[in-house]
Amino acid sequence: MAKEVFYSGCAAAAYGAKFSRVEVISSYPIRPYTGIMMELSKLVANGDLDAEFVHGEGEHAQVSIAYGASAAGARAYTGSSGVGVTYAMECYSPAAGGRLPCQMAIADRALDPPGDFGSEHTDVMSARDQGWIMGWAETPQEVFDNTIMYYRIGEDPRVMLPQFCCQDGYFVSHIPGKVILPDQKAVDEYLPPYNNPHPLDPTRPVSHGPQIFPDQGPAIDLQRAQAFLDTPKVIAEAVKDFNKQFGRKYSPFVEEYMTDDADIAFFIMGGHARTARFAVNHLRKKGVKAGMVKLRFVRPWPTEAVAEALSKFKAVGTIETSTSYGGAMRGGNLIHEVRASLYDLPKRPAVTSFMAGLGGEVVTLNEFYEMAKILTEAAKSGKVKKGVYWLGFEPD
Amino acid sequence: MSDFKFKIPKHLEVPMGAVIPAPVKENPGMITGNWRTERPVIDHEACTLCLNCFIFCPDACWHLDEKTEKMMWNARYCKGCMICVNECPADCLTPQNELDFPKGVVRLDKPF
Amino acid sequence: MAEVKQVTIWARGVTQDMEGRHLSLLVANSADKDGKFVQAWDDYADLPDRVGVPLRKYARISEEEIEMRYEYENKQPNVVIVMDDTIIKGMDILHGMPKGGVLVVNSKRSADDLLKFIPNKELLSSITVVDASGIAADVAVDFMGSEGGVEVAAVGKGISAPLAGAASKATGLLKLESVVAVAANKEGVKQGAEAAKVKKL
Incomplete structure (x- = not known):
């Protein structure tokens, strides 16, 4: 039993x-x-x-x-x-x-x-x-x-x-x-x-x-x-x-949460996805059309599944809980692969990345709200101001 | 090229490479006096200044004050292991509950 | 977002590590029995512990799913339980407590005696004293449940039982019969609740 x-x-x-x-x-x-x-x-x-x-x-x-x-x-x-x-x-x-x-x-x-x-x-x-x-x-x-x-x-x-x-x-x-x-x-x-x-x-x-x-x-x-x-x-x-x-309901590569009509989406992996779900719920109540895409495999990287899941949004933010010092986006690792996965699409969302949860810091609901604000702006203008945001440590 | 500069809040600042000054005599960043439930109380009359407590203390919390010729105890770092009480040949040390002493509060926000 | 009741337990390193964790489990398990959403866990930074070091064990109780699950500490404890009375001299045990909090102490001393060591006692609505060590026998410590391991010993055999009983009487947050149901030492829980002296402040 x-x-x-x-x-x-x-x-x-x-x-x-x-x-x-x-x-x-x-x-x-x-x-x-x-x-x-x-x-x-x-x-x-x-x-x-x-x-x-x-x-x-x-x-x-x-x-x-x-x-x-x-x-x-x-x-x-x-x-x-x-x-x-x-x-x-x-x-x-x-x-x-x-x-x-x-x-x-x-x-x-x-x-x-x-x-x-x-x-x-x-x-x-x-x-x-x-x-x-x-x-x-x-x-x-x-x-x-x-x-x-x-x-x-x-x-x-x-x-x-x-x-x-x-x-x-x-x-x-x-x-x-x-x-x-x-x-x-x-x-x-x-x-x-x-x-x-x-x-x-x-x-x-x-x-x-x-x-x-x-x-x-x-x-x-x-x-x-x-x-x-x-x-x-x-x-x-x-x-x-x-x-x-x-009797489980796992998606093989990417799990989507409230994405059907979403304009903006958090792209995330691991435990902080739990907080992201609550953030999405609260943002929805405030009228923000937010969703979440959870990555289940980094290797093999699910290029097609990521492209398919993310192509329907206006703006996507990858939540980076790792560092790639001096990398193309000067922040984390996920955005490199996400942007590469989307590059050949005829229509692709604006993509930026958020450095959060470094060193074991808790990614709070407020940080997700801050990300949503940046993504909403990007969704409106159709482009991101920059490729990486260091939450809590950005100059004024 | 970028002119980007991080803004790190004062309370989160860390020295370059996380290099910090090493404690020389005492480490105020690692006060351990609140680990103890009992403290050793000394009877100066009975003390023979044999220095056993000084030798055996794992945290160097006993020292001889040469002016007064008395053994002095450091309340801020003594963890209350009572090794000194055990090792005292003159039986001049007795353990006593910490709450019997209204003074000597080592109060911290966070434990170590 | 429903309010999350935060319970912080202070215990001595190694010697009370297991009983401290058991107390947080008694709090969470009994509230779980009452249909609440709960969480019980050890403070991550206090471990690995050393003999005598003050340790924190936590529980959270809520009517809805707990969103702040990942916060390392209970930043605003509504209830503080101290398993060794000398800790109140060494730590700011009420740190972050919102006004109207509840304190439960395992001590042979009187409430007034203990209050002398608590400069921020105006935060408290009550202090409860119980001689838990006099009610329950010392239990040999094992480390099976530390670092996320599965508890092997029956939960609530030692001083955690009378302290959970006292906490139930002091807070009204936990139903006594639920605590009795989840604890191994059922008599100890009842005796703790009976012997606990609640002093309103």
Whole structure:
């Protein structure tokens, strides 16, 4: 029987891994993702989960253990936050290029200096070009569901890629919310066992990651590129099946809220989408035709879905909770991809970006109202005054 | 080229690179006196000035005042661990509840 | 937007970490039972805790869905519960409290004794004192529920039970029978409510 519980995002991720029947777990502590490993170690120690729990001596070791386990044919789970995510950077490309699906739970944390526990997406966004599937959850429920869905997507023979299953630190990872835990049998039906076609096996020796000549490089790169071309189809199937199996209503790539007749829209991912919904409700009451588009996958970037969703608005503001210092728009990352997605459309909305929630700062309703004001102006004039607004820190 | 300059409210300002002066003797930014429920009370008559409390205090909250030849206690940083009480060979230190002392309030807006 | 009642709990680091969290859970779970929208969570910046450091645990209760869920702190607590009376000397426990707030303290001392340490007592409409440590036995601390983990120990076994009972009597925000229903130490909740001395100010 499905059962309703009150779990934080950390606990939800751990239970997502448990229901996915992970076989190898590698840990190393860093806030705020620590709670996930605390929970899993409890489950393993109590005999509720039959998995090998390995302590890495650092995040680099953690990810090496995870993709090593995947190479041996085990479903592997690891995770990190903040500088832990960047410390493991070297290991991301070998895992993706080796086509070794494993899952890394991320509870975002701002990078140093100085030490800050707050949530900012910059940590794992720095690894977005390494060939991992990547996306954010808005609620503990979505964390739980994504954990299972990502394994199904990543382990699909057409994909075979590792996954970053991300949630905002504190906002999602530490504040409990309602989570429906399904039947294990239902999950087993949805998620078949992991099948590595060429596992490390002494009776059938294989060598992983040999040295190649430079002219062989493109072919290896193209394999990964091809996998990413094929992934969206797999995501669409996996999400559709998930909705059917568990009675959810996830859109595969972008979720729209009150967008049917909207003039302006917030483009957002992660936990702050929750506040954006309330902001949209209040703005509607004031007569502002606002809507929200929530991004569910950053990699693969859903170009067509983003273009389709955003083309109907007059003005769009991306809410950037990560930094791209010196980037084209001088602010965050999302706007680059959003503008590129819209460039070839005959009619496209005015697009600007808002730097908000940096270092774990709360994005308040008032900040959303301020964004709406700027977007309404842009909708009227048909163009934006500039590409980035640093909310609260703009000169007069 | 841009002339854009951020406007950072005074209360949110941070020094360049977050480099701050290091505390030399005391750190007024990290007062820990409100961690304690009890404080060590000294009986100066019984004290032999053996300096055990000075040696064992993990937070350097005991020192010998050379003028008065008395051991002095630092209320602002003592966390009330009572190691000094445990280590005093002359039994001249006794723990006493913090609310028995109306004075010496260490009141902060936020804990550390 | 409906008003959100904010409950802030002050506890001592490590030794009261679990009971503090349990108290915030008792507040939220009992209000949840009464059909309210609730939230219970630990202060993010106070953790990881160290022995004796003042800690904050929070609960929010509302008639409608809580929109301010992500705010790190209860900036305007309507109810403050102090699990160790010496904290009132070390912290501005009423910081941000709107006028007419309620204070509940675990203490063997009298309300007047305690009020001497509260310079901003004009914010209070009442102070309630209960000797919760005298009613409930000390419970061994475990850290299973910290950092977003799932609580393993039964919620409300130790001093959180009588304090929740006292809070129910002092505030009228929580129904006593609902608190009794969600707490492990049901007798403790009732005894706490009985023993609590409410002083109107």
